[in-house]
Amino acid sequence: MTTISKKDKEVLRKLATELAEYASLPIHQQKADMWKHLNDLEKVKPMIWMNEIPWHELGPEVNSIETTSELCRRQEKRIRQLIYQWKYMPGDMVLEPKIVCPLVIHDTGFDVLPQLKNAEGYTGMADTIMVDGASHFDPVIENEEDIEKIKMPMVEVNWEETEQNYQLLQDVFSGILPVEKRGIYDFELLPLEKKGANGWKTYSSWFGFWFAPWDDLVQWLGVEQTLFGLTTRPDFIHKVMGRLVDAWLHRLDQYEKLNLLALNNGPNRIGSGGYGFSNQLPQADFNQNHIRTIDLWGSCAAQIFAAVSPQMHEEFALQHEKRWLERFGLTYYGCCEPLHKKISILKQIPNLRKISMSPWADLNEAVQKVGNQYVLSLKPSPAIFAVEAWDLDEGRRQLISILKKTKGCSVEVIMKDISTCRNQPQRLWEWAKMAREVTEEFT
Known part of the structure; x- marks a missing residue:
């Protein structure tokens, strides 16, 4: 029987008390309502959120993990990150007054591992070699016979371990925050993976709907081989x-x-964008005891198709992706690929609600084609944080420029893919404060 030490419990309860205080503030319901207005295509200011943050550069306040058990360390890390972001760079963040206990899910996966060749010429599975400098994927699927290597995943749940985790967390957070068992709903955290004796892999239920099949295929077929193969x-x-x-x-x-x-x-x-608050989900005939995909947001991206024509994007990506997207109530499309020339084909997706606008998208062209039919998920360039001399005024000019181009549209501003802030976290804080002030001016 797994137990939690007195020290681990004390650490988590102290953090949870602070989180509960912040999560109880009335502003969270106000922000949730604003996100609903945005996602339901109603008039509201551009909503701002920061994601994919270089946590490793943000100091001991967020990185000094004090607990020892795996279950506690995962909860501690998540709570510390939520508190830190709320204190220093909240944007239009919303905190939930609860602790999530994920289901323990076993998944055999597709059983195909990419093979990576690094700069020194060493070839090995992508998760077993260190990449230093240039590298490329060697094909592991080269002919039609190899296609059978892609196996149908088998899924099961360890309800006993899930219940054990739930009871432990109930005891830890009793009187501070409620604990909720929660199934698959997004992909905010990387999966916890461990291979069991039976060959199964264990994922936390934060693993879910990041559907980007071309990300897998280019690793299995090789990038050049895939694009030439079109x-x-x-x-x-x-x-x-x-x-x-x-x-x-x-x-x-x-x-x-x-x-x-x-x-x-x-x-x-949701997807590579912001929050999923909406009055349009779940469906009117929703059964809380059995949630369906039609009650949820889905998403998709085809980043390797950045330079592929709309016609080829439609043929080789969208026609296949629609089989997935049509299962959901609302959907989000895109990530880093510029999509301004592909709006017309994306309109084939009947439940489409948000479209990613990467730093390389032509916003003038996108706005002409979108109007207010969809939410534009704007992605300012995170390069502003990586330059040697920090220039907040330049960040302000960039943000105002993209908001002027999209004025009158439904807009979320998602600052993401931040690989570094040069170990100066105040850059993130200052940008978040500035962005919140600027977006208020575009109500």
Whole structure:
């Protein structure tokens, strides 16, 4: 029987008390309502949120993990990050007054591992070698026979371990914050993975809906081989993509059948964008005892198609991706790929609500095509934090420029992919404060 030490309990209770104080503030309901207005295409100011933050550069306040057990360390890390972001760079952040206990889910995966060759010429599985300098993926799927290497994932839940974790967390946080068992709803945290004796992998239920099949395929086929294959081996590319989407849908069917899903119309990251608050989810016939994909947000991205024509994007990506997207109530499309020239094909997605606008997107062209039909998920360049001389005024000019171009549209501003702040976290704090002030001017 797993137990939690007195010290671990004291650390978590102290942090939870602070989180509970912040989460009880009335502003969180106000912000939640504003996110609902945005996602329901109603008039509201541009909403701001920061994500994919270089936590390792932000000092001991967030990185000094004091607990010892795996369960406690994961909770401590999450709580510290929530508190830190709320204190220093909240934007339009919303805190939940609860602790999430994820289901313990086992998943066999697709059983195909990418093979990476590093700068020294050493080849190995991508999770076993260190990458220093240039590298590339060696193909592990080269012909039609190899397509069968992509296995259909098998999913099951360890309810006993889940219940044990739940009871432990109930005891730790008793009287401070409620604990909620929660199934799959977003991908805010990286999965906890460990291979068991039976070959299964264990994921926390924060693993879920980051559906980007082309991210997998370019690793399995090789980047150049994939892009050349669009013209030289189109039938092969379609067959590989079809098999992979079948595998993803096989996993999704099990999520739904096993009742592993949780609502994501709250302070949950949707796609590569902001929160999923919406009055349009779940569906009118929603059953809280069995959540369906149609009650949720879904998402998709095809980042490797950044330079691929709209016609080829539609043929090789969208026609396959729609099989996934049509399962959900509302959807988000895109990540780092510029999509301003592809709005017309994206309009084929009947439940589309948000479109990513990366730093490389032409916002003038996008606005002409979108109007107020969708939420534009704006991604300012995070390079502003990486330069040697910090220039907040330049960050302000950049933000005002993109907001002027999108004035009148439904807009969220997501500052993400921040790989470094040069160990100067105040850069993030100052940008967040500035962005909140600037977005208020565009109500």
